[in-house]
Amino acid sequence: MAAVRPATLTPLASRPSGADIPTMTDVPHPRLSTLSTGLRCRCPRCGEGPLLTGYLTIRDSCPACGLDYSFADPADGPAFFVMSLVGVVGMMAFMAFEFTVHPPIWVHLVVTLPLLTLMCLASLRPFKGWMVSEQYVHKAAPPEWASLGGHGTGTGPRGRRPD
Numbered sequence: 001m002a003a004v005r006p007a008t009l010t011p012l013a014s015r016p017s018g019a020d021i022p023t024m025t026d027v028p029h030p031r032l033s034t035l036s037t038g039l040r041c042r043c044p045r046c047g048e049g050p051l052l053t054g055y056l057t058i059r060d061s062c063p064a065c066g067l068d069y070s071f072a073d074p075a076d077g078p079a080f081f082v083m084s085l086v087g088v089v090g091m092m093a094f095m096a097f098e099f100t101v102h103p104p105i106w107v108h109l110v111v112t113l114p115l116l117t118l119m120c121l122a123s124l125r126p127f128k129g130w131m132v133s134e135q136y137v138h139k140a141a142p143p144e145w146a147s148l149g150g151h152g153t154g155t156g157p158r159g160r161r162p163d
């Protein structure tokens, strides 16, 4: 039976400078809650660095841990979810307001419409952060397609070449 030797650790002082010292990107990070990091618009890996610059623009990388944000592409997902959620919740509130108070139409134009707009604008950033965090945790990537060949060059439906 071969003896198992424990791995030896080299003290930092005797290591060659910069050769095998782990950088911030090599340090393993514990998995953070996607809701916690996403809704706060923070980095999905470290939970500290900001994810967005401006209103909805995703940064190139995390200023705290250096995570490359190039994987992040939620496309129009946040807009869809915000539109759906605000549509349902906002319409329920609108209908409750309409059927209980019976306000004139100008009240809806002055109160309801700006409220719906504000709800959408306030929800977009957290939803975008949440979706980017979910992409990071689930390692979502754009689809990669493999060619099955052109007409007459691939295999048939039963795995044999068509005649």
Ligand SMILES: [Zn+2]
Residues within 6 Å of the ligand: 043, 044, 045, 046, 047, 048, 049, 062, 063, 064, 065, 066, 067
């Ligand atoms: Zn980070």
